Amino acid sequence: MSAGTYTPRPGAAPLPRMIAAQAALETRMLLRNGEQLLLTVVIPTLLLVLFSAVDIVDTGTGEPVDFLAPGVLALAVMSTAFTGQAIATGFERRYGVLKRLAASPLPRWGLMAAKTASVLVTEVLQVALLTVIAFALGWSPEGGPVAVLLLLLLGTVAFSGLGLLMAGTLKAEATLAAANLVFLLLLVGGGVIVPLDRFPDAARSVLELLPISALSGGLRDVLQHGSAMPWGDLGILAVWAVLGLGAAARFFRWE
Numbered sequence: 001m002s003a004g005t006y007t008p009r010p011g012a013a014p015l016p017r018m019i020a021a022q023a024a025l026e027t028r029m030l031l032r033n034g035e036q037l038l039l040t041v042v043i044p045t046l047l048l049v050l051f052s053a054v055d056i057v058d059t060g061t062g063e064p065v066d067f068l069a070p071g072v073l074a075l076a077v078m079s080t081a082f083t084g085q086a087i088a089t090g091f092e093r094r095y096g097v098l099k100r101l102a103a104s105p106l107p108r109w110g111l112m113a114a115k116t117a118s119v120l121v122t123e124v125l126q127v128a129l130l131t132v133i134a135f136a137l138g139w140s141p142e143g144g145p146v147a148v149l150l151l152l153l154l155g156t157v158a159f160s161g162l163g164l165l166m167a168g169t170l171k172a173e174a175t176l177a178a179a180n181l182v183f184l185l186l187l188v189g190g191g192v193i194v195p196l197d198r199f200p201d202a203a204r205s206v207l208e209l210l211p212i213s214a215l216s217g218g219l220r221d222v223l224q225h226g227s228a229m230p231w232g233d234l235g236i237l238a239v240w241a242v243l244g245l246g247a248a249a250r251f252f253r254w255e
Helices: 015-032 035-054 064-094 098-103 108-136 145-169 172-189 201-207 211-223 231-253
Strands: none
Touching: 015 035, 015 098, 035 064, 035 108, 064 098, 064 145, 064 172, 098 108, 098 145, 145 172, 145 201, 145 211, 145 231, 172 231, 201 211, 211 231
């Protein structure tokens, strides 16, 4: 037996392994949370099935699911990247979890990367589930996957930045109330279920600049109308992504 076989070798794990472990933990915590599952899975699924089966909102010509599916996919991204992440991170900050994690070998940017990876994993599951349900309801998507992927990624970044900004600046209870209120308001006024052309022109010109409107509108242009690349909507999402992440990095408080 060679000398030093049982000699301890203390030290931090490699950074990619730490981020992967934290991302797996974040994903398990998110999927075990009943309120999070309600926002991320149950509500989008119910909206898709209900409004596709019952003629409540005039979605124009064609099958209702062709209009609704892109909007519900956008809602799923917002519910996970913004609402769910804001509430979870806000309470982690309140209970001192973030403060303790900041003192661990995992750097702060690594923790944010792990949270982002957790959001992406959850969104993959959401999109897969909603796509299967939409196909069962008769959905006939058009367009290419590259544009859809770009829209979903930029939408995730934009909503993640806004969610972290809210979680890092407001108290946990205020974050809980504000995140749910914003979710409801954008559900109604973001072109998810109700077409934006049903709103007055003055209101519509403002609503079209919202990230949820850009995401739902861009996905609808591609998946319903077969557009190649909705550059205008991608540009709006890019602006929100830069503003959200920049403000979160500047004003986020860990304690």
